[in-house]
Amino acid sequence: MKDSRRSRLFLGLLLAVALVLITVDHRSENTPVFGPLRTIVTSAFGAVERGVSTVTEPIGGFVGALAGAQGSREQITNLKAQNAKLEGELSSQRIDKRRSAELQAMLGLSGLGGYKVVPAQVVARRASPGFEDAVEIDAGTADGIKPDMTVLNGQGLVGRVVRATASTATVVLLCDPASSTGARIENSGELGVISGLGANGNSGRRIMFRLLDSTLPIKVGTRLVSFGSQQGVPYVAGVPIGVIEKVEATPGELTRTAYAKPFADLSSVDVVGVVVEGPKRDPRDALLPPAPKPAAKPKPKPKPATTALPGQQATPQIARPGAVIPETGPANTAPRNTRRENTAPENTRPENARPENTRPENLGPENVGPEDVGPQNPGDTRMPGQEDRGPAPRDGETSISDDEAA
Numbered sequence: 001m002k003d004s005r006r007s008r009l010f011l012g013l014l015l016a017v018a019l020v021l022i023t024v025d026h027r028s029e030n031t032p033v034f035g036p037l038r039t040i041v042t043s044a045f046g047a048v049e050r051g052v053s054t055v056t057e058p059i060g061g062f063v064g065a066l067a068g069a070q071g072s073r074e075q076i077t078n079l080k081a082q083n084a085k086l087e088g089e090l091s092s093q094r095i096d097k098r099r100s101a102e103l104q105a106m107l108g109l110s111g112l113g114g115y116k117v118v119p120a121q122v123v124a125r126r127a128s129p130g131f132e133d134a135v136e137i138d139a140g141t142a143d144g145i146k147p148d149m150t151v152l153n154g155q156g157l158v159g160r161v162v163r164a165t166a167s168t169a170t171v172v173l174l175c176d177p178a179s180s181t182g183a184r185i186e187n188s189g190e191l192g193v194i195s196g197l198g199a200n201g202n203s204g205r206r207i208m209f210r211l212l213d214s215t216l217p218i219k220v221g222t223r224l225v226s227f228g229s230q231q232g233v234p235y236v237a238g239v240p241i242g243v244i245e246k247v248e249a250t251p252g253e254l255t256r257t258a259y260a261k262p263f264a265d266l267s268s269v270d271v272v273g274v275v276v277e278g279p280k281r282d283p284r285d286a287l288l289p290p291a292p293k294p295a296a297k298p299k300p301k302p303k304p305a306t307t308a309l310p311g312q313q314a315t316p317q318i319a320r321p322g323a324v325i326p327e328t329g330p331a332n333t334a335p336r337n338t339r340r341e342n343t344a345p346e347n348t349r350p351e352n353a354r355p356e357n358t359r360p361e362n363l364g365p366e367n368v369g370p371e372d373v374g375p376q377n378p379g380d381t382r383m384p385g386q387e388d389r390g391p392a393p394r395d396g397e398t399s400i401s402d403d404e405a406a
Contacts, residue, residue: 105154
């Protein structure tokens with residue numbers, strides 16, 4: 001549209017009309033004439049506005065999403081970075097907590113044994129010339145570490161130092177095939193030699209022990225400690241080594257072979273201590289962990305007692321010498337049959353069979369009570385009125401007949 005005088009005049013006229021209408025509408029808000037007119041205009045333009053919004057709203061949302069996509073992408077990237085940072089801090093806290101526990105255990109063991117140690121941390125695992133299983137620690141000669149010093153952790157013996165620089169040192173592990181140390185059996189003075197098995201030892205989970213005296217017994221569960229070397233080089237005495245898991249029979253050999261599981265987990269060594277000064281006195285078995293208690297044997301269950309039912313014969317019992325078997329039959333429950341006087345020796349003596357005891361006047365019905373023929377004495381086969389003749393006559397004695405007694 002060209003900028004002409006006519007167009008400027010028309011635009012000014014429109015503005016003037018608009019101002020007049022706004023003023024009149026504002027001042028005559030409650031006027032009956034303009035009220036319905038305003039309602040009609042509002043309804044007409046409201047419908048048009050809603051239609052235009054329905055068409056333009058998706059387009060506006062799409063344009064707004066395109067405009068804010070870059071900001072959302074940056075926000076997502078920042079959130080991911082914060083999440084990774086928090087996960088790293090949490091992992092570091094776990095590692096620090098575990099290392100703190102290992103450090104406390106190592107210091108506790110060294111303090112109990114009287115060892116002066118320099119704490120260190122394993123920073124790499126590498127194969128040193130001449131050795132297969134070796135690690136590098138972050139302490140060296142500047143900390144007082146020298147070759148041929150004992151290395152331990154909170155559980156037991158780890159190895160020895162083979163090389164040292166100003167800030168690092170190389171430690172060969174106990175499981176290395178070229179590593180060997182003297183060992184002593186717990187609560188005994190018997191000696192042997194510990195040797196590493198390398199890859200054959202299941203990644204440091206098993207070492208070999210050879211007992212010098214092949215005639216001595218050795219069993220599974222026996223625990224071992226380091227025997228020590230002269231002046232504590234390269235191994236100090238009294239450090240726990242491991243527990244026997246398997247014993248091999250070696251007939252004809254001068255030594256006995258066994259396999260032990262190290263107390264220290266040589267496959268995941270982290271915090272260690274280098275012994276720079278040995279104890280003044282051999283701690284012997286004082287550093288060994290408490291021995292596991294043997295499992296309690298289950299008590300045998302008592303057998304239930306069998307009771308004979310009415311009319312059923314009880315199982316016969318065999319009497320042992322000196323044992324008394326209780327009789328449970330109904331015929332043997334009478335008190336008079338269980339008295340001691342009925343089984344006393346004086347009732348079976350020969351003088352009870354004298355003639356005066358077998359006279360007819362002693363055989364009257366008044367002398368034969370129902371208890372003598374009752375069911376309480378099922379083994380008594382005498383008829384009523386029949387006398388007790390006593391025991392059988394001995395050698396040299398004469399039996400008295402009924403006629404002689406009369």
